Amino acid sequence: MPRTRRHIHAGTVYHVHNRGNERARIFNNDNDYRGYLGLMEEAAVRVPMRVVGFSLMPNHVHLLLWPEDDGAVSAYMKWLTGTHALQHRFRSVSVGTGHVYQGRFKCHAVQTEGYYYTCLNYIEGNAPRAGLVTRAEYWPWSSLFERIHGGNILSDGPLSLPGNWVDIVTAGPGAEQLQELRACARGSRPYGTPEWVEQAVASHHLLPPPLPRGRPKRR
Numbered sequence: 747m748p749r750t751r752r753h754i755h756a757g758t759v760y761h762v763h764n765r766g767n768e769r770a771r772i773f774n775n776d777n778d779y780r781g782y783l784g785l786m787e788e789a790a791v792r793v794p795m796r797v798v799g800f801s802l803m804p805n806h807v808h809l810l811l812w813p814e815d816d817g818a819v820s821a822y823m824k825w826l827t828g829t830h831a832l833q834h835r836f837r838s839v840s841v842g843t844g845h846v847y848q849g850r851f852k853c854h855a856v857q858t859e860g861y862y863y864t865c866l867n868y869i870e871g872n873a874p875r876a877g878l879v880t881r882a883e884y885w886p887w888s889s890l891f892e893r894i895h896g897g898n899i900l901s902d903g904p905l906s907l908p909g910n911w912v913d914i915v916t917a918g919p920g921a922e923q924l925q926e927l928r929a930c931a932r933g934s935r936p937y938g939t940p941e942w943v944e945q946a947v948a949s950h951h952l953l954p955p956p957l958p959r960g961r962p963k964r965r
Contacts (some may be wrong), residue, residue, distance in 0.1 A: 789825050853934060857937040
């Protein structure tokens with residue numbers, strides 16, 4: 747069965763994520779992480795891309811991308827994941843043993859208002875939530891670390907970050923925000939206000955979000 751065509755538009759921010767097949771590790775040591783960051787730089791040269799946030803975790807990757815051209819996200823990710831999969835199999839002496847990633851990357855649009863901050867906060871705070879570090883700025887394979895120490899991957903985002911951004915990431919999103927964002931990520935649903943989501947569903951040719959279960963609440 748052919749894959750559903752994705753409608754990914756220039757000027758919209760997208761939360762992109764992918765996971766190792768059967769949740770297997772895709773990064774085993776520091777060199778693996780450094781290699782992926784190098785591929786991200788090269789991918790952005792081959793397919794111009796504004797990377798405004800990222801977090802590399804042992805068995806999955808989160809990216810926040812802001813494309814300038816329609817279809818650029820798919821082209822960028824195709825080269826990045828394909829090249830990384832080949833290098834991963836070669837380094838781990840496992841060529842021909844199956845897929846590295848669980849499948850095609852997942853992607854959902856993010857509204858560039860307060861929702862953008864929440865999504866970036868979620869991405870950059872992944873490592874401490876997973877117990878990998880005590881504070882988000884200590885994880886060297888994230889955009890927060892690069893913001894503090896410098897690097898060549900990040901572009902300016904659609905919104906300026908507040909001066910206390912590190913403290914905001916340390917505090918993390920609220921439980922309700924986390925639940926909503928994770929639901930959008932799992933279902934590749936737009937993340938924003940109800941009005942903006944309705945517009946994004948139409949422009950991206952998506953099925954409308956499912957109605958909540960049970961009786962509607964009384965006003």
